[in-house]
Amino acid sequence: MNDNKSASKGKKKKRKGLFDIGSRxxxxxxxxxxxxxxxxxxxxxxxxxxxxxxxxxxxxxxxxxxxxxxxxxxxxxxxxxxxxxxxxxxxxxxxxxxxxxxxxxxxxxxxxxxxxxxxxxxxxxxxxxxxxxxxxxxxxxxxxxxxxxxxxxxxxxxxxxxxxxxxxxxxxxxxxxxxxxxxxxxxxxxxxxxxxxxxxxxxxxxxxxxxxxxxxxxxxxxxxxxxxxxNKYLNWRRSQGAEIKKTSWFTPLRKKYSRALLLCVIPGIGITILMMIVLQWLPLFLADELLIENWEFLVIPFALCGVASFFVNVYLMGKWNRRQLALRGTFIMFLGGLLVATPAPFCHPPLGLTFDQYMIIDPANCQLILAMRHYLIPIIMAGFCIGAFGGPLTLSGITLMPLEMVPTHILSTAQGWWNSLTRVATILSPMLTFWGAVTVGQTGPETGGLTFAWSYFGIGIFLITTAFSIIYLSPSEGTAKGKSLEEIISATSGDKKLKREKSRRYEYLMVALSFIVYFVLTFIYGMLLGSNYFGFDPFIPQLQVLGVYGAIAIGLMAIVIYAREKWIGVEEFQSKKLNDKESRDKK
CATH class of the missing domain: 1.20.1250.20 (MFS general substrate transporter like domains)
Known part of the structure; x- marks a missing residue:
């Protein structure tokens, strides 16, 4: 008996493989x-x-x-x-x-x-x-x-x-x-x-x-x-003479399902706008702004990271909970964006000049830029690669959480609404790039325009909206790994209020401060480069472009806050001291 126990203890627990789903x-x-x-x-x-x-x-x-x-x-x-x-x-x-x-x-x-x-x-x-x-x-x-x-x-x-x-x-x-x-x-x-x-x-x-x-x-x-x-259950109820409420196209848009809808749509719009702008401008940024010859080969590590992100995502989906996955993916994308936008101005001549032109005008600075490019270009490409890892994590999180919060009889229609509303970003992104940034901000490789790097910095404001939407709407409990859909739906149903971790004033003050700080930092980033770099006074174009970006981001965040307070409901915050006092009084 003891030998059997010792033998069983000596056996190592078999580790599950990456693609082991543990199902018959x-x-x-x-x-x-x-x-x-x-x-x-x-x-x-x-x-x-x-x-x-x-x-x-x-x-x-x-x-x-x-x-x-x-x-x-x-x-x-x-x-x-x-x-x-x-x-x-x-x-x-x-x-x-x-x-x-x-x-x-x-x-x-x-x-x-x-x-x-x-x-x-x-x-x-x-x-x-x-x-x-x-x-x-x-x-x-x-x-x-x-x-x-x-x-x-x-x-x-x-x-x-x-x-x-x-x-x-x-x-x-x-x-x-x-x-x-x-x-x-x-x-x-x-x-x-x-x-x-x-x-x-x-x-x-x-x-x-x-x-x-x-x-x-x-x-x-x-x-x-x-x-x-x-269907079997509904047919049985009909045979018993029960009245079955018909579900319509608009059932998933009811207030009781607003949490799932907004948790998918608001972060989804922010991420889609960001990804579409990055993709549309990537060739222009590498070839026309950074003046990289044979820039196509630099896309290879970016593409390989997109392939590698598949395996990373599959592994982490089994380790982190849904909320952690979406938030950490957002922060990873934010870090990647900073690594792309911050060093970019030091990798190419100002005023849209070529290196040959700039070598004649200012040979000392041109030599310095050429020397720095050897170190900064790899950092920029590392930023793109890091962002390629973060994107799938966030999208997987905001895809899975809402799907687990809606019952089967409207699940496909709900997913259709979520995807349709999210694709509004596909319509907005060309307007933000071709009209907003290019026409108003004069973004482009020619002399006298804001740079693509500045715009990459500016669109980071959508990641702030994404992060706060996930924090304020995603379930903090009840969606642990291994729970059935019925358990999750019960824990996140429309009559369950959200928990307020801090006071209302503190929560929304953090949102306002984050937007203000990032808006100011982006504006300072552009003004420090100034007219000597852009070739024109960037004050008004920056205000116009950031105004458009900020209006969309703040509008999305306002929808989240209104729905959270009015439709979903939030429990009143009680400080730890007050909770301790109440527990002592009960005793």
């Missing part, structure tokens, strides 16, 4: 996860194609979308492409509602094949400006059938309680993997088969591979257990 139905769960990951991968792929295949301003437009449809890089057609895609995603709520009504399985097949088909059709749009409306229509329908958020609902409902976070992390991270692979193929053209005359056509055609996997996997899929059980 492991094979089926992984089949679903592969299906969901493929859809998310090609969503990220299609989103990144437009950003990475647009030529640099003033650069050669041969073989690009510009040449194909006959418009210039300075035209507003570029912004229209992103706006139409955003409108398509917003309209996709149609399929999310039908999924709650008719089941997950049929709608996922329709949306997955529709998304892949219209994405592939983009490569076959004929050449000429008269066909640009057709290109926009195809991109609209590709976004309309977007199924990336639908497959996340399947994983949420089918995943084992202990592995739900990790499986959601895998699915969401594949979106970044698709983005990273587009960056890689765009940088190393030999990786991309020459299927069409132009590279952008080949990139849009490659998602056809998804159909090869999606259809066979579909026939192995079952309707989710939760949806089947919900």
């Amino acid at each position: 139905s492991t094979k089926y769960i992984w089949t679903l996860c592969i299906f969901a990951s493929l859809v998310n991968f090609f969503d990220g792929w299609a989103t990144a194609v437009i950003s990475f295949t647009l030529p640099l301003e003033g650069g050669d437009i041969s073989g690009t979308i510009y040449e194909w449809f006959g418009f210039s890089p300075e035209s507003f057609q570029v912004a229209i492409i992103f706006i139409v895609a955003g409108l398509g995603v917003m309209a996709s709520i149609i399929f999310k509602y039908l999924s709650d009504k008719y089941g997950r399985k049929p709608l996922y097949l329709i949306t997955s094949i529709g998304f892949t088909t219209f994405t592939v059709m983009t490569a076959f749009v004929p050449e000429g400006p008269q066909f640009f409306p057709l290109f926009l229509a195809v991109r609209f329908f590709a976004s309309l059938f977007l199924a990336a958020d639908l497959v996340v609902v399947i994983i949420t409902e089918e995943a084992p309680d202990k592995s739900r976070a990790r499986l959601i992390g895998i699915t969401v991270s594949m979106n970044f993997m698709g983005l990273a692979m587009v960056a890689m193929t765009n940088t190393m053209p030999n990786l991309l088969p020459a299927l069409f005359p132009h590279k952008w056509q080949s990139l849009f055609f490659l998602p056809v591979v998804g159909i090869i996997f999606i259809i066979p996997i579909y026939f192995k899929m079952k309707e989710t257990n939760r949806f089947v059980r919900m």
